[in-house]
Amino acid sequence: MTNRKQKNDEKNVLRSFYEALKSFGTTFPMLLGVILVLGFFRGFVSNQMISAVFTGDLLRDTIIGSVVGSISAGNAVTSYIIGGELIKENVSLIAVTSFMVVWVTVGVIQFPAEATILGRRFACARNALAFIFSTLVSIATVKTLMVIQ
Amino acid sequence: MKRNGDKSNVRGKRRKDKYRGIYFLGSVACLYFLVFVFKPENLQKSVKASGDMVIHILPALVFIVLLMGIMNYFVKPRTVSRYAGKGSGIKGWLLAICTGILSHGPIYAWYPLLRNLRNHGMKSSLIAVFLYNRSIKIPLLPVIVYYFGLPFVAILASYLIIASIVQGHIVQMIER
Numbered sequence: 001m002t003n004r005k006q007k008n009d010e011k012n013v014l015r016s017f018y019e020a021l022k023s024f025g026t027t028f029p030m031l032l033g034v035i036l037v038l039g040f041f042r043g044f045v046s047n048q049m050i051s052a053v054f055t056g057d058l059l060r061d062t063i064i065g066s067v068v069g070s071i072s073a074g075n076a077v078t079s080y081i082i083g084g085e086l087i088k089e090n091v092s093l094i095a096v097t098s099f100m101v102v103w104v105t106v107g108v109i110q111f112p113a114e115a116t117i118l119g120r121r122f123a124c125a126r127n128a129l130a131f132i133f134s135t136l137v138s139i140a141t142v143k144t145l146m147v148i149q
Numbered sequence: 150m151k152r153n154g155d156k157s158n159v160r161g162k163r164r165k166d167k168y169r170g171i172y173f174l175g176s177v178a179c180l181y182f183l184v185f186v187f188k189p190e191n192l193q194k195s196v197k198a199s200g201d202m203v204i205h206i207l208p209a210l211v212f213i214v215l216l217m218g219i220m221n222y223f224v225k226p227r228t229v230s231r232y233a234g235k236g237s238g239i240k241g242w243l244l245a246i247c248t249g250i251l252s253h254g255p256i257y258a259w260y261p262l263l264r265n266l267r268n269h270g271m272k273s274s275l276i277a278v279f280l281y282n283r284s285i286k287i288p289l290l291p292v293i294v295y296y297f298g299l300p301f302v303a304i305l306a307s308y309l310i311i312a313s314i315v316q317g318h319i320v321q322m323i324e325r
Contacts, residue, residue: 013222020217020265022228024210027261029170034257035206038318041200043191077289084296097305100293104284110257116169117260117277118267125323126277126316133281133312141305147301 011142030113037109042074047082058126061095066135071101071109079103093145097138105130154175210256213262220265229269236270242317243274249282256283274321281313 050068054061069079083096106127107114115123184192233241252259263276285306294302 015224015275016221021213023217023265027170027264029174031170031210031257031260033170033174035202036174036177036195036199038183038202039197040177040184040195041321042198043184043195048218057215076284076286079294080289080296085198093152101284101305101309104256104286105281107256110197112173113257113260116173117264121321122324123306125320126280128315129319130281133316137305137308137312140308141301142260144304144308145301148304 002076013027020040025116026113026139027113030116031146034110034113038074039134041072041109045072046076047085051085051089054086054089056090058094060137062098062135063093063094065099066102066131067133069123070106070131072103076100076104094138097141101137108123122126151282156229182299204257207253209258213254213258217265218268219261220262225267226269227264229271233266233271233275235270235272237275241272241275243312243316245278246282246313249279249313250285250287252279252283255282259283272321273324274317277320278317280315281316284309 053064054070055064070102071078079100086096086099087093110128111123111127116129116141181192181195184195231237232244237244259280262277263271267273267276290302
């Protein structure tokens with residue numbers, strides 16, 4: 001009786017991991033595609049090229065920051081470094097904050113994977129909202145910082 | 150009978166996802182071929198960057214597959230419903246915020262696990278909250294503090310958490 005229970009347990013463990021692998025396997029081509037697009041992006045777009053698009057105008061830079069941040073991809077630390085450099089070049093803190101927040105919350109390159117795996121409607125809504133909220137968060141952060149200091 | 154229908158639906162959806170992924174991968178391969186033809190010097194850079202990324206995220210992917218397996222075995226849909234489903238309340242929101250902040254690795258590596266959780270009963274709003282809170286990265290805090298100062302980081306993190314909750318509510322309304 002105990003032996004049978006043990007065998008059933010083993011079977012269930014194996015089935016659970018097999019299901020996990022199968023589920024992951026279906027998303028793997030999409031994830032690999034995203035990784036290759038990210039690699040493509042890194043091969044063609046340098047940090048200097050990203051920094052060069054900012055103009056010094058607050059409104060324009062905020063929009064540019066959000067758009068560039070959503071298209072760009074990579075480790076968040078890269079966005080902090082670019083952001084730090086942009087501040088030294090007198091780009092507004094709102095634009096830089098917006099750029100850094102959008103970098104990690106909105107993913108144009110990852111969008112096909114997100115839409116396929118989590119649903120197109122969800123992915124559209126989430127990315128659009130993240131884009132809008134990132135700008136609002138950056139304005140609120142900088143204004144609050146100005147009040148405190 | 151209904152259960153069999155659900156299973157075949159899931160299987161059909163998986164097959165569809167797999168084909169979509171393969172088409173996408175095929176398109177990217179075509180893009181790389183064009184680079185090979187017109188800008189071969191950039192191809193090496195892109196392939197190297199992709200290879201580095203695969204090596205970098207491999208541990209995260211293995212961890213996520215293991216987590217999915219463990220979840221399939223131990224976590225029943227009823228448990229997911231209780232902690233992240235419709236009746237989870239404030240507990241669910243707090244859990245999504247904390248796990249989002251603590252989660253590591255690239256965002257796309259988490260999609261399969263989140264889909265798995267949603268199939269088990271997790272709310273879409275909490276998935277949105279989880280994904281937005283990934284912008285607060287504890288291991289990288291020293292770097293951002295170094296560049297922008299502690300007050301800036303503290304204010305930014307607080308607003309990000311508030312924004313994630315509002316965003317979660319809106320996503321839930323849209324998804325309904």
